[in-house]
Amino acid sequence: MxxxxxxxxxxxxxxxxxxxxxxxxxxxxxxxxxxxxxxxxxxxxxxxxxxxxxxxxxxxxxxxxxxxxxxxxxxxxxxxxxxxxxxxxxxxxxxxxxxxxxxxxxxxxxxxxxxxxxxxxxxxxxxxxxxxxxxxxxxxKGTALRRNGAKAGDSLWVTGTIGDAALGLLTLQGKISDPSGFLADRYRLPQPRTGLALNGIVHAAMDISDGLIQDCQHIAEESEVAIDLQTEAVPASPAAKTLGPAWLEQRLTGGDDYELLLACPPEHEHSLARICREAGVPVTRIGSLRSGRGVRALNRDGQVIQFLKGGWQHF
Amino acid sequence: MxxxxxxxxxxxxxxxxxxxxxxxxxxxxxxxxxxxxxxxxxxxxxxxxxxxxxxxxxxxxxxxxxxxxxxxxxxxxxxxxxxxxxxxxxxxxxxxxxxxxxxxxxxxxxxxxxxxxxxxxxxxxxxxxxxxxxxxxxxxKGTALRRNGAKAGDSLWVTGTIGDAALGLLTLQGKISDPSGFLADRYRLPQPRTGLALNGIVHAAMDISDGLIQDCQHIAEESEVAIDLQTEAVPASPAAKTLGPAWLEQRLTGGDDYELLLACPPEHEHSLARICREAGVPVTRIGSLRSGRGVRALNRDGQVIQFLKGGWQHF
Incomplete structure (x- = not known):
């Protein structure tokens, strides 16, 4: 041989x-x-x-x-x-x-x-x-969750915590410190959210790989809706919280989180929460969908935040 | 966007x-x-x-x-x-x-x-x-042609001509000359033999990508048979013939031909020939299978030829 x-x-x-x-x-x-x-x-x-x-x-x-x-x-x-x-x-x-x-x-x-x-x-x-x-x-057959099914009136949800992988890359590059190693682990080993039976519950789903803001744009474009993102509601891990609010842009525009971004109709919010709870997967409401186009990132006071960087470009 | x-x-x-x-x-x-x-x-x-x-x-x-x-x-x-x-x-x-x-x-x-x-x-x-x-x-379902179905008593066949791609690489490297460009084309653009309905006709099939000798070894190993290859029967293109018999080893051990290597029981040889003729695909008998193990490359006089190189190694 x-x-x-x-x-x-x-x-x-x-x-x-x-x-x-x-x-x-x-x-x-x-x-x-x-x-x-x-x-x-x-x-x-x-x-x-x-x-x-x-x-x-x-x-x-x-x-x-x-x-x-x-x-x-x-x-x-x-x-x-x-x-x-x-x-x-x-x-x-x-x-x-x-x-x-x-x-x-x-x-x-x-x-x-x-x-x-x-x-x-x-x-x-x-x-x-x-x-x-x-x-x-x-x-x-016919039950696939698509990006294009979100509707005005849906609420926007994410699983897990957002921004850890982008921060983890910065720790591995020596730019920030995380003695716990949690952030680096999140960069190296994403946790795909398999096993959630969300077919028939949410209107749209995608995974967050290019950065939350950019992936919200994908849902908004494909579903022809507008998204209002409540940035303060976007869940941060304890390790990310320790680094403070200066890293918000990095967290919302960095890639590699591999959490799910979901658009859920009001009548299924309880089912969504229950399914995720039973699977041991945290899920958090982070915004809402309305008629229109585009994504607005809003601060605590409802003001639009502008970010320099839209998200991760592959090349 | x-x-x-x-x-x-x-x-x-x-x-x-x-x-x-x-x-x-x-x-x-x-x-x-x-x-x-x-x-x-x-x-x-x-x-x-x-x-x-x-x-x-x-x-x-x-x-x-x-x-x-x-x-x-x-x-x-x-x-x-x-x-x-x-x-x-x-x-x-x-x-x-x-x-x-x-x-x-x-x-x-x-x-x-x-x-x-x-x-x-x-x-x-x-x-x-x-x-x-x-x-x-x-x-x-259940009709796939496998490498492991060849039997002693089958005859061995190939589609097309053998060795052109290996010679084509040598022409592109400037080591041999082929003014027609035929050999270089065979290296650059293989002709996959799709569309031949050989299910139920041949006992075993594989495509020749690592070199004829080595791919014969694959069939022999997987099917637990011995193969006698009549090297003078292995079809050469006109461009390969022009280069003369010195290139035989290169032709039989070089990769990238992407022709089919087939083991056919005697009772289906006519069907094999007919199916290929109707599809416009040349097919040639190049050897026979018998009980035992291994591959023997035989010359016109039935003597075993030893090659230095077994076939293409990917890395």
């Missing part, structure tokens, strides 16, 4: 599910139960852009998986499986030890989220590490 | 099918007709490894699509859709003109193979261009 094939057998075959055909054939084969459909999300992460060279290898595949699982969650689908493309810098750093750690992280998340590897490709590069994953979820 | 989103709208939305939700949501949504399953293949191509910096941008996405479509064809599935991840070197080279050409090539192949874009991701890198695609095909 030659180098590449034994490498795949050693590291990746243990991750592979039945549908992968043991990574021994030209394709994986999956089926979709009657009445269901597949939600598909794909993301790429590049060293020095989406993660740092000294991030632990255990976290890299997990972060990639979780970013995609967050998209799956945003559609109201249940995690199912994924493919993985790894483009490895030549040189000694990405050796068997590195891959063992990388795969151990993936293995942990496979167990946590109930997904298996379908297939993949490994290639080499003279440049930085590039990781791509395509993740599949399953859901009942 | 900010930079990334208008970029996607401008270049990629025209490629997107209905299931992509117009590239406006967190996921694509696909369904699978009752009685069918999905074949999934994913591949990555890296500049300077899988293509050359001065390859025309029109050909890059097409080559990536076609390599994957070749895997889809090898399972006996019909092309359906794909996702695309583009990691772009920073700098002026990959500008709007470059992307227009890149997308024009994809658009042409979408029409030719009947696939549409489901979704994707664009990221930037300090390294070379990296392209990944995950391609979906559909087939009737």
């Amino acid at each position: 030659s180098g590449e094939f034994s490498f795949i057998a050693r590291h990746f075959r243990p991750l592979a599910g039945r549908e992968s055909l043991d990574l021994r054939d030209d394709c994986a084969l999956i089926s979709c139960p009657p009445g269901q459909e597949l939600a598909i999300s794909t993301d790429t992460m590049v060293e020095n852009v989406h993660f740092l060279p000294d991030d632990p290898p255990e976290t890299l595949g997990r972060k990639l998986l979780r970013c995609n699982l967050s998209d799956i969650a945003a559609m109201g689908a249940a995690p199912y499986a994924y493919t993985l493309n790894v483009t490895i810098p030549r040189g000694p750093r990405h050796n068997d030890t590195w891959f063992s750690a990388f795969v151990a992280g993936l293995s942990e998340d496979q167990a946590q989220y109930g997904v298996t590897l379908l297939g993949g490709d490994t290639t080499s590069t003279s440049g930085p590490l590039v990781l791509s994953a395509t993740v599949f979820g399953r859901l009942s | 900010s930079g990334e989103f208008s970029f996607i709208a401008r270049h990629f939305r025209p490629l997107a099918g209905r299931e992509s939700l117009d590239l406006r949501d967190d996921c694509a949504l696909i369904s699978c007709p009752p009685g069918q399953e999905l074949a999934i293949s994913t591949d990555t191509m890296v500049e300077n490894v899988h293509f050359l910096p001065d390859d025309p941008p029109e050909t890059l996405g097409r080559k990536l699509l076609r390599c994957n479509l070749s895997d889809i064809a090898a399972m006996g599935a019909a092309p359906y859709a794909y996702t695309l991840n583009v990691t772009i070197p920073r700098g002026p080279r990959h500008n709007d003109t470059w992307f227009s050409a890149f997308v024009a090539g994809l658009s042409e192949d979408q029409a030719q193979y009947g696939v549409t874009l489901l979704g994707g991701d664009t990221t930037s890198t300090s390294g070379p261009l990296v392209l990944s695609a995950t391609v979906f095909g559909r087939l009737s």
Whole structure:
């Protein structure tokens, strides 16, 4: 057995599910139960852009998986499986030890989220590490949560706390201090909000990956509504609170939170709160939707705040 | 609309099918007709490894699509859709003109193979261009062509001609001459053998991407049979013949042909020949399968030929 094939057998075959055909054939084969459909999300992460060279290898595949699982969650689908493309810098750093750690992280998340590897490709590069994953979820046909279903009169909600990942990146860059390590963890390992049965409850959903303000703009544009965001209501973690109000813009425009942004009609607010409470997921009302266009970020006094930066641009 | 989103709208939305939700949501949504399953293949191509910096941008996405479509064809599935991840070197080279050409090539192949874009991701890198695609095909449940079904007594066949792509790479590297440009085209633009209804006809199939000898080894290993390859029967293109017999090893061990390698039982040889003839695809018998293990490359006199190089190693 030659180098590449034994490498795949050693590291990746243990991750592979039945549908992968043991990574021994030209394709994986999956089926979709009657009445269901597949939600598909794909993301790429590049060293020095989406993660740092000294991030632990255990976290890299997990972060990639979780970013995609967050998209799956945003559609109201249940995690199912994924493919993985790894483009490895030549040189000694990405050796068997590195891959063992990388795969151990993936293995942990496979167990946590109930997904298996379908297939993949490994290639080499003279440049930085590039990781791509395509993740599949399953859901009942016609029940997908979309970005374009929000309506005037809905209220706006987020899960979890907002801005931790952006602050976490700043701590890793040495620009701010967080002795707890909480913020850095939030940057390295998002918590996709899978498992919330919000289909039929909320009018619109998306995950917050480009920054809260910009993602509000996406909902507003796709649903053709206006959003009033009550900035003081946007939940902050204790670690973010410690840093004080000067970081508000960073928190609201920074990316990588991977929390859910939801538009909920008044009659379902109680159900939304109950479902999240039962799942142990904090959910907070942060604004309201009305006729019109655009997003207004309002302070405690109802005045519009202007931010310099709209959100994260990928390139 | 900010930079990334208008970029996607401008270049990629025209490629997107209905299931992509117009590239406006967190996921694509696909369904699978009752009685069918999905074949999934994913591949990555890296500049300077899988293509050359001065390859025309029109050909890059097409080559990536076609390599994957070749895997889809090898399972006996019909092309359906794909996702695309583009990691772009920073700098002026990959500008709007470059992307227009890149997308024009994809658009042409979408029409030719009947696939549409489901979704994707664009990221930037300090390294070379990296392209990944995950391609979906559909087939009737339980009819997939596998690598592990070959049996002693089957004959071994290939579509098309073998070794052109490896020779084409050498012409592009200036190591050999081919004034016709045929060999370089074969390197740049493989012809995936989609549309052959070989399910139920052949016992095993795979596409030749790592080199004929190595791919014979895959069939032999997975099917637990021995293969005798009649090297003089392996079809050569006129351009390859012009170069003479000195290039035999290169032709049999070089990668990137993307022809089909088939194991056919005696009773279906006529059907195989007829199906290929009707599709206008040349098919040639190049060997036989017997009990045992391993692959023997035999010359005209039935003597075993030893090659120095087993086939293409990806990294």
